[in-house]
Amino acid sequence: xxxxxxxxxxxxxxxxxxxxxxxxxxxxxxxxxxxxxxxxxxxxxxxxxxxxxxxxxxxxxxxxxxxxxxxxxxxxxxxxxxxxxxxxxxxxxxxxxxxxxxxxxxxxxxxxxxxxxxxxxxxxxxxxxxxxxxxxxxxxxxxxxxxxxxxxxxxxxxxxxxxxxxxxxxxxxxxxxxxxxxxxxxxxxxxxxxxxxxxxxxxxxxxxxxxxxxxxxxxxxxxxxxxxxxxxxxxxxxxxxxxxxxxxxxxxxxxxxxxxxxxxxxxxxxxxxxxxxxxxxxxxxxxxxxxxxxxxxxxxxxxxxxxxxxxxxxxxxxxxxxxxxxxxxxxxxxxxxxxxxxxxxxxxxxxxxxxxxxxxxxxxxxxxxxxxxxxxxxxxxxxxxxxxxxxxxxxxxxxxxxxxxxxxxxxxxxxxxxxxxxxxxxxxxxxxxxxxxxxxxxxxxxxxxxxxxxxxxxxxxxxxxxxxxxxxxxxxxxxxxxxxxxxxxxxxxxxxxxxxxxxxxxxxxxxxxxxxxxxxxxxxxxxxxxxxxxxxxxxxxxxxxxxxxxxxxxxxxxxxxxxxxxxxxxxxxxxxxxxxxxxxxxxxxxxxxxxxxxxxxxxxxxxxxxxxxxxxxxxxxxxxxxxxxxxxxxxxxxxxxxxxxxxxxxxxxxxxxxxxxxxxxxxxxxxxxxxxxxxxxxxxxxxxxxxxxxxxxxxxxxxxxxxxxxxxxxxxxxxxxxxxxxxxxxxxxxxxxxxxxxxxxxxxxxxxxxxxxxxxxxxxxxxxxxxxxxxxxxxxxxxxxxxxxxxxxxxxxxxxxxxxxxxxxx
Numbered sequence: 001x002x003x004x005x006x007x008x009x010x011x012x013x014x015x016x017x018x019x020x021x022x023x024x025x026x027x028x029x030x031x032x033x034x035x036x037x038x039x040x041x042x043x044x045x046x047x048x049x050x051x052x053x054x055x056x057x058x059x060x061x062x063x064x065x066x067x068x069x070x071x072x073x074x075x076x077x078x079x080x081x082x083x084x085x086x087x088x089x090x091x092x093x094x095x096x097x098x099x100x101x102x103x104x105x106x107x108x109x110x111x112x113x114x115x116x117x118x119x120x121x122x123x124x125x126x127x128x129x130x131x132x133x134x135x136x137x138x139x140x141x142x143x144x145x146x147x148x149x150x151x152x153x154x155x156x157x158x159x160x161x162x163x164x165x166x167x168x169x170x171x172x173x174x175x176x177x178x179x180x181x182x183x184x185x186x187x188x189x190x191x192x193x194x195x196x197x198x199x200x201x202x203x204x205x206x207x208x209x210x211x212x213x214x215x216x217x218x219x220x221x222x223x224x225x226x227x228x229x230x231x232x233x234x235x236x237x238x239x240x241x242x243x244x245x246x247x248x249x250x251x252x253x254x255x256x257x258x259x260x261x262x263x264x265x266x267x268x269x270x271x272x273x274x275x276x277x278x279x280x281x282x283x284x285x286x287x288x289x290x291x292x293x294x295x296x297x298x299x300x301x302x303x304x305x306x307x308x309x310x311x312x313x314x315x316x317x318x319x320x321x322x323x324x325x326x327x328x329x330x331x332x333x334x335x336x337x338x339x340x341x342x343x344x345x346x347x348x349x350x351x352x353x354x355x356x357x358x359x360x361x362x363x364x365x366x367x368x369x370x371x372x373x374x375x376x377x378x379x380x381x382x383x384x385x386x387x388x389x390x391x392x393x394x395x396x397x398x399x400x401x402x403x404x405x406x407x408x409x410x411x412x413x414x415x416x417x418x419x420x421x422x423x424x425x426x427x428x429x430x431x432x433x434x435x436x437x438x439x440x441x442x443x444x445x446x447x448x449x450x451x452x453x454x455x456x457x458x459x460x461x462x463x464x465x466x467x468x469x470x471x472x473x474x475x476x477x478x479x480x481x482x483x484x485x486x487x488x489x490x491x492x493x494x495x496x497x498x499x500x501x502x503x504x505x506x507x508x509x510x511x512x513x514x515x516x517x518x519x520x521x522x523x524x525x526x527x528x529x530x531x532x533x534x535x536x537x538x539x540x541x542x543x544x545x546x547x548x549x550x551x552x553x554x555x556x557x558x559x560x561x562x563x564x565x566x567x568x569x570x571x572x573x574x575x576x577x578x579x580x581x582x583x584x585x586x587x588x589x590x591x592x593x594x595x596x597x598x599x600x601x602x603x604x605x606x607x608x609x610x611x612x613x614x615x616x617x618x619x620x621x622x623x624x625x626x627x628x629x630x631x632x633x634x635x636x637x638x639x640x641x642x643x644x645x646x647x648x649x650x651x652x653x654x655x656x657x658x659x660x661x662x663x664x665x666x667x668x669x670x671x672x673x674x675x676x677x678x679x680x681x682x683x684x685x686x687x688x689x690x691x692x693x694x695x696x697x698x699x700x701x702x703x704x705x706x707x708x709x710x711x712x713x714x715x716x717x718x719x720x721x722x723x724x725x726x727x728x729x730x731x732x733x734x735x736x737x738x739x740x741x742x743x744x745x746x747x748x749x750x751x752x753x754x755x756x757x758x759x760x761x762x763x764x765x766x767x768x769x770x771x772x773x774x775x776x777x778x779x780x781x782x783x784x785x786x787x788x789x790x791x792x793x794x795x796x797x798x799x800x801x802x803x804x805x806x807x808x809x810x
Contacts, residue, residue, distance in 0.1 A: 356384035
């Protein structure tokens with residue numbers, strides 16, 4: 001059975017988001033909720049949810065047209081239609097009796113092999129299916145999505161021995177291939193994996209910051225990038241998800257955690273945080289949180305709360321020697337530093353990593369599941385066991401043994417619902433610790449087994465990982481998953497410099513990897529592009545351009561450009577412009593197929609290199625655009641020329657020379673960025689024939705397969721010719737700019753940039769009777785770019801972007 005139609009019951013934030021993402025996969029989905037009392041539209045709740053999805057930012061839909069695949073309804077009138085669905089997802093209120101009442105209704109209408117799952121985050125699987133028919137229970141599981149379902153890649157799946165394994169396999173495959181999820185199998189334990197460890201980490205980090213007298217800025221500077229955690233840190237993350245969520249999570253965890261679990265010791269909500277919640281300071285959705293924007297007096301001042309007094313004051317950058325040391329010496333330098341930042345880092349990490357090590361195999365069969373869950377569910381760059389290996393398992397264990405850290409007792413059997421009374425009147429007051437614990441400073445058994453060789457070993461060309469029984473087994477990726485990181489552990493690059501490397505990824509295909517800061521493009525990358533074009537025909541048959549950074553490429557290295565400008569090194573700037581044009585042109589006409597594999601940001605020069613590839617295999621979450629106007633420039637590495645060619649040969653375009661020019665002007669002048677790979681096809685940043693991979697981990701393998709399919713009979717593209725309207729088009733574009741100026745939607749310098757762009761797109765001093773080559777257009781791009789880059793207003797925009805990350809409207 002393939003999953004051809006899905007239903008989501010519960011049109012709240014999570015249910016609606018799940019429905020939207022299933023529609024992103026191209027699968028029809030019903031979104032049902034209850035009938036509100038007295039409503040004229042009986043499907044009002046689901047319809048309202050759908051309307052909100054279309055207005056939400058960030059967008060739950062990868063393309064607005066996907067909303068057509070969502071059918072709103074209600075569980076009274078439309079229940080019988082569920083017989084058409086292959087997968088029914090329950091995402092209703094977290095109350096067991098209400099859920100089971102719904103399941104009994106579903107049992108009467110579902111088809112025999114339909115799969116039912118719950119998005120619960122707190123109720124155990126065995127309680128959900130208790131008393132339900134065996135056949136129903138066999139097709140039932142927990143599928144725990146993370147908010148927001150489109151953007152958070154983790155899907156935790158909980159099954160039982162009773163679960164039909166074919167049904168579970170169908171969900172894993174659909175979630176992986178169609179939804180792009182990293183699927184992690186969890187055991188039926190409280191909080192599953194990510195929230196069990198994530199809540200412990202958040203509670204520990206907040207309480208330790210309060211106890212140690214750190215500011216929120218200092219805490220986030222430590223529990224952030226130095227640990228491979230998003231720069232929001234822990235307080236910024238709490239503001240993002242909602243401070244009021246934590247008491248709810250702790251209440252649900254408190255009902256089912258084993259007596260003596262270390263998380264129960266952290267269950268008390270600090271008085272300051274309770275006061276914030278009571279007064280509406282719940283984070284970004286409320287009046288502010290640990291951070292807030294003070295708009296008094298008409299300005300916008302970012303402020304931070306004092307964790308001791310509750311008063312707000314202007315946010316100040318953290319100045320900690322430990323954070324600076326971590327930039328050079330890594331995690332070990334951070335936790336061994338004697339300042340308060342180093343001490344705080346150790347106190348948070350030692351407890352969190354020790355807790356994680358004590359939970360395997362209770363919550364998951366292996367360490368890989370735990371690492372994946374934390375990386376995909378909480379956006380950690382490294383999982384807990386990878387972090388321990390960075391610290392050194394032996395060193396970590398020694399320091400744990402020497403320190404008086406809170407104990408991690410062996411868990412006792414879980415308590416069921418309704419067990420609040422064992423802790424008095426408050427569900428947040430911790431119980432007495434169970435006996436038989438590890439003891440103060442005790443080492444979890446799994447960590448003891450890792451002391452000699454760590455959790456991961458790299459032997460004889462393969463990666464091995466530690467099992468709970470102390471053995472090591474090879475790390476196996478699923479079929480169709482190819483990671484450059486795996487290949488790099490056991491290979492040497494074919495070509496290499498400080499900014500890029502060329503790798504052999506097998507079957508005659510090479511992979512060009514950028515690894516500069518933010519994968520920004522500089523002369524070293526341009527150099528290795530040209531070297532690769534010369535090298536590959538003698539050794540390989542095709543090239544994939546791909547990397548495993550946070551983004552494909554943020555564009556040209558503006559810092560290098562600004563440095564040269566300040567020194568008056570205009571010859572070097574000009575050389576970088578011409579060098580980029582030359583390298584990209586060589587790539588375009590290379591005697592082998594070139595496939596770009598973008599993901600994340602692909603902006604400016606990063607977009608332009610993709611425009612010169614033979615084909616793209618893009619991750620669905622690719623945000624691509626020619627954004628140079630935002631920094632006072634225009635595309636200078638062939639972006640204008642390539643967009644003109646795509647739109648002028650697009651069969652959907654109205655006839656005549658003017659429409660393609662105006663369309664390119666419309667896209668480039670306002671620095672349009674496509675919000676997904678699907679949307680990128682609307683702007684022709686991607687061709688209609690370019691491929692899209694939903695799962696990031698499958699991108700390289702998909703791109704390689706695309707390259708291999710193009711090898712036989714490959715011929716480089718024919719050079720395009722252009723017949724452009726010249727002055728006629730330029731006047732039309734300038735009229736549009738003048739209208740924006742008159743309406744106050746553009747600044748005078750916006751108009752200067754737009755007029756410069758218009759000169760290039762119109763073909764300059766030409767008319768329709770003349771034929772222009774791509775070299776003619778490259779020369780126009782070069783001339784106009786090098787004029788703009790010398791203007792003070794452009795340099796001010798570049799400088800402002802480098803300093804603030806935001807465009808300057810001067």
